[in-house]
Amino acid sequence: MIYLVRHGQTESNLARRYQGASDSPLTALGQTQARRMGELLNRLVPDTSGWRMVASPLGRAQQTAGIICEAMGGALTPRLDPRVAEASMGSWDGLTLDELEAKRPDDIPYPERYFQSPDGESFDVIWARLSDWLASVGLDENVILVSHGLAGRFLRGIYGKLPRAVLLTLPVPQDAMYCLNGGTISQIDCEPV
Template identity: 85%
Template sequence: MIYLVRHGQTESNLARRYQGASDSPLTALGRAQARRMGELLARLVPDATGWRMVASPLGRAQQTAAIICETMGGRLTPGLDPRVAEASMGSWDGLQTDELEARRPQDVPYPERYFQSPDGESFEVIWDRLSDWLGSVGRDDKVILVSHGLAGRFLRGIYGKLPREGLLTLPVPQDAIYALSGGTITQIDCDPV
């Protein structure tokens, strides 16, 4: 069982910047979203025995994980795993949406924009590292994972055996949790902030 969480809203999200491997702190809304996810997880996991939490090493995921842990009563301590970090677009990390669109070759479909940077990660590199992480989770493991938007798309796409184009267009809410269990993926919405 994996509960997959995306970090809460960041200052860069608010400014419509693609963060990639760069970082940005959570906004007040992002901190509230993290608390709501923690409240939901406390209901989903009333006894944390046998559970572990894993977070991306990027600050926004660590900050979200810390708030979730605190909200859950401090019953878990997140471990960090670089394999679940957000996809890097290299020198394009931190660009606003319109800046990125100006650099994207016009013959490249919009969902493929993430892989057009001359020094960013390729689809295959991202696929391989997230597949490696998923492959390290045993059938009976119980994990709460705090990751990112594009990384979360990949994780759900790999788990659900989706085609590339389906994977790249999955929603990436910051106020929901995805349960990956028994070959199915279920979205569980948090209470509104």
């Protein structure tokens, strides 16, 4: 079983900037979202023996994982894995969504904008590294994963064998998590802030 959590709201999220491999600290709301995720996980996983936590090495995911661990009583320590880091758009990381949209060629559908940067990661590269991570999780393992928006879309898409067009339009809430278990994907909402 995998509980997939997106990091809490960041300053860049608030400014509508695509972060990619760049970073931004959690806002006060983001810290509250992370704490509520931890409280929810504490109810879902009252006994953490047999569980491990994995987090992206990017600061926003590490900060979220730390807050979650604290809310769960400190029994887990996140292991960082670069395979679950956010997709990078290279020199386009840090641009606002409007700036990204202005760079998208007219003949490229909106969700494909992530892969148009001349020095960013391609769809296939992102797919390969996240597939590799998913394949490394044993069928009988229990994992709490703290990752990112686009990476989370890929993970759910790969796990659910979803078409590319569907994968790229999946929701990426910061106040809900996803349970990947037995071939199914279910959304678990936190209480609203």
